[in-house]
Amino acid sequence: MRFLRTLLGAAALLATGLTAASAQTIKIGSKNFTEQFIVAELYGAALEAAGFKVERKINLGGTLVAHEALKSGAIDLYPEYTGTGLNAVMKAQGVTETDPEKVRGMVKAFYEKEFNLTWLKPSNINNGYAIVVRPETAKEFNLKTLSDLGKASSKLRLGAGTEFVDRRDGIKGLKEVYGAEFAEFKQFAALRLRYEALNQKQIEVANGFSTDWQIAADKFVALDDDKALFPPYFLAPVVRPEIAANEKIVGILEKVGAALDNATMQELNRQVEVDKKEPRTVAAAFLKAKGLVN
Numbered sequence: 001m002r003f004l005r006t007l008l009g010a011a012a013l014l015a016t017g018l019t020a021a022s023a024q025t026i027k028i029g030s031k032n033f034t035e036q037f038i039v040a041e042l043y044g045a046a047l048e049a050a051g052f053k054v055e056r057k058i059n060l061g062g063t064l065v066a067h068e069a070l071k072s073g074a075i076d077l078y079p080e081y082t083g084t085g086l087n088a089v090m091k092a093q094g095v096t097e098t099d100p101e102k103v104r105g106m107v108k109a110f111y112e113k114e115f116n117l118t119w120l121k122p123s124n125i126n127n128g129y130a131i132v133v134r135p136e137t138a139k140e141f142n143l144k145t146l147s148d149l150g151k152a153s154s155k156l157r158l159g160a161g162t163e164f165v166d167r168r169d170g171i172k173g174l175k176e177v178y179g180a181e182f183a184e185f186k187q188f189a190a191l192r193l194r195y196e197a198l199n200q201k202q203i204e205v206a207n208g209f210s211t212d213w214q215i216a217a218d219k220f221v222a223l224d225d226d227k228a229l230f231p232p233y234f235l236a237p238v239v240r241p242e243i244a245a246n247e248k249i250v251g252i253l254e255k256v257g258a259a260l261d262n263a264t265m266q267e268l269n270r271q272v273e274v275d276k277k278e279p280r281t282v283a284a285a286f287l288k289a290k291g292l293v294n
């Protein structure tokens with residue numbers, strides 16, 4: 001009888017613990033572009049399907065805005081890129097590391113020491129910067145690499161995002177590593193506006209990302225980073241301590257990441273930007289198709 005009471009008590013405690021864990025409200029943030037919206041919705045839908053309450057704080061702003069929200073506890077997690085952590089948060093001056101595991105190790109150790117934040121296992125998305133030009137521009141100036149771009153840059157106009165100005169893996173790095181000094185710089189906060197400007201010949205060069213569907217659709221030429229200015233940019237959830245300590249949550253987030261790669265992300269981005277589907281709708285359909293939710 002005593003054994004039965006003990007067993008029942010243990011079961012009750014376990015059930016209470018699971019209920020408490022599931023009742024936890026997880027605040028999920030994202031930065032301010034399509035891919036981030038989709039990935040945040042993937043995390044949110046997967047967690048909700050497992051019984052967790054989710055509060056979405058989508059479209060917070062740029063890297064440092066999202067990072068500060070995570071530090072302060074305004075959010076519990078958001079998707080980030082290892083190379084962005086290295087250059088925008090660590091500000092690793094003079095560091096050009098191309099080994100994905102070394103970069104992940106560097107940012108993981110730095111975040112844990114400085115902020116008590118944890119990088120979980122990365123996805124298969126390596127969404128690095130892509131410096132792109134129209135095919136006719138590549139032909140006219142014989143552009144195949146960023147070294148080629150550096151030589152021709154004084155005759156070309158660059159369009160880029162707001163963060164690209166100050167980051168070491170941005171305009172500063174292009175000048176430092178490749179000697180690039182452009183005829184004009186135009187800032188576009190929204191990624192789609194850069195591609196529109198490139199198509200409309202308002203600029204000759206744009207910074208985008210490896211998972212942008214526009215590169216293949218519009219046959220833009222992505223120039224080779226022949227001197228390794230850009231580090232790897234593998235996507236992973238960055239989380240607060242209470243999330244890192246919850247094995248169930250960690251397992252769910254990492255399963256989502258394991259289902260993602262560059263080709264998949266290009267297609268999901270296209271569905272939102274071309275087919276005009278909502279990020280939440282795209283995320284839900286993808287999770288169901290992959291068997292990650294019922």
